[in-house]
Amino acid sequence: MSQREWVEKDFYKELGISSSASQDEVKKAYRKLARDLHPDANPGDTKAEERFKAVSEAHAVLSDTAKRKEYDETRKLFAGGGYGRGGFAPGAGGGFSQEFNVGDIFGGANAGDSGLGDLLGGLFNRGGTRTASRPRRGADVETETTLGFREAAQGVTVPLRMTSPSPCTTCHGSGAKPGTSPRVCPICNGTGVVSRNQGAFGFSEPCDECRGSGSIIDDPCADCRGSGIQNRTRTITVRIPPGVGDGQRIRLAGQGEAGLRGAPSGDLYVTVHVSQDKVFGRNGDDLTVVLPVSYSELVLGTTVSVPTLDGRVGVKVPPGTADGRILRVRGRGVPKRDGGAGDLLVTVKVAIPQKLDGDAVEALERYQQAERSSGFDPRAGWAGA
Numbered sequence: 279m280s281q282r283e284w285v286e287k288d289f290y291k292e293l294g295i296s297s298s299a300s301q302d303e304v305k306k307a308y309r310k311l312a313r314d315l316h317p318d319a320n321p322g323d324t325k326a327e328e329r330f331k332a333v334s335e336a337h338a339v340l341s342d343t344a345k346r347k348e349y350d351e352t353r354k355l356f357a358g359g360g361y362g363r364g365g366f367a368p369g370a371g372g373g374f375s376q377e378f379n380v381g382d383i384f385g386g387a388n389a390g391d392s393g394l395g396d397l398l399g400g401l402f403n404r405g406g407t408r409t410a411s412r413p414r415r416g417a418d419v420e421t422e423t424t425l426g427f428r429e430a431a432q433g434v435t436v437p438l439r440m441t442s443p444s445p446c447t448t449c450h451g452s453g454a455k456p457g458t459s460p461r462v463c464p465i466c467n468g469t470g471v472v473s474r475n476q477g478a479f480g481f482s483e484p485c486d487e488c489r490g491s492g493s494i495i496d497d498p499c500a501d502c503r504g505s506g507i508q509n510r511t512r513t514i515t516v517r518i519p520p521g522v523g524d525g526q527r528i529r530l531a532g533q534g535e536a537g538l539r540g541a542p543s544g545d546l547y548v549t550v551h552v553s554q555d556k557v558f559g560r561n562g563d564d565l566t567v568v569l570p571v572s573y574s575e576l577v578l579g580t581t582v583s584v585p586t587l588d589g590r591v592g593v594k595v596p597p598g599t600a601d602g603r604i605l606r607v608r609g610r611g612v613p614k615r616d617g618g619a620g621d622l623l624v625t626v627k628v629a630i631p632q633k634l635d636g637d638a639v640e641a642l643e644r645y646q647q648a649e650r651s652s653g654f655d656p657r658a659g660w661a662g663a
């Protein structure tokens with residue numbers, strides 16, 4: 279069964295129970311109805327047969343806690359929700375997000391705003407549905423963290439401390455005093471909307487009785503005053519994937535603010551700052567490093583041990599290497615998300631000694647003579663300039 283069908287079917291109503299009914303109540307209601315409506319007990323009664331099928335379908339979803347949760351979330355996003363805010367004003371940066379990712383609901387890619395309109399247009403045949411069915415999903419939360427260069431390159435698990443609304447621990451987000459549960463709004467039957475007829479036209483409006491939430495709390499939880507939400511400081515441990523760059527924003531689905539009365543949570547966006555490293559730089563997935571070398575090492579060639587993110591690697595400098603040349607070591611750069619890694623780019627840079635002792639100076643002077651007599655002219659390209 280598709281989630282679209284879920285939006286249109288009220289399984290709770292089918293079983294005659296409230297949306298907060300326990301698994302036991304689901305089972306009991308189903309057993310009774312199944313007995314009453316069973317085709318064997320109602321031979322030839324097509325209506326009873328239809329009902330029996332519907333009740334069985336409702337039971338199949340509601341008796342499975344995982345399916346039930348998914349069903350609840352799907353329906354809360356589209357139906358019954360979001361007209362009123364139940365008098366609840368979320369904390370700093372508050373306001374419920376009007377935009378949401380359709381992909382989160384239907385499991386596809388982000389269908390974008392127009393896609394959402396199309397979907398809703400197909401689902402509901404009532405005016406103004408798009409704005410009216412604004413979900414009560416929790417707001418997205420933005421936060422920042424600063425990582426060391428190597429942490430960012432290799433991936434790291436960091437604790438993030440945040441204060442944001444979370445499901446109330448006393449009532450577990452239901453908003454009802456412990457031991458009680460919200461009941462289905464009798465005016466709108468839990469849909470959050472009421473229809474009014476004016477002449478030839480039918481209008482749907484948010485239900486006044488429950489302020490569009492579809493349920494009524496007779497005995498509000500004292501700790502959250504019925505909102506189902508408390509401000510809480512929490513520390514969550516976040517796994518930052520390898521290869522994240524300075525200024526990049528990471529989305530952690532479902533780690534944002536809690537939704538109202540059990541609606542889905544928003545997402546957490548972490549903007550990552552990456553501190554500089556003394557040795558390494560980055561160019562996308564490539565790790566860059568400047569390798570200081572002496573003149574003689576460039577001329578004669580050598581092999582130098584160069585640091586990498588996870589150890590060291592021997593880099594061969596061929597004889598006659600020009601100053602500033604970049605030597606590439608494949609696969610020793612920054613790890614990529616899809617496996618593999620970028621390259622290590624080693625730039626050779628001549629270091630000039632500021633002081634030499636007598637022997638070295640003498641040797642160098644002898645070398646200079648020999649260089650000239652061998653015909654080497656560093657400014658040969660300037661001939662005629």
Ligand SMILES: [Zn+2]
Pocket residue numbers: 446447448449450451453454499500501502503504506507
């Ligand atoms: Zn509470």
Ligand SMILES: [Zn+2]
Pocket residue numbers: 463464465466467468469470471485486487488489490491492493
């Ligand atoms: Zn209502």
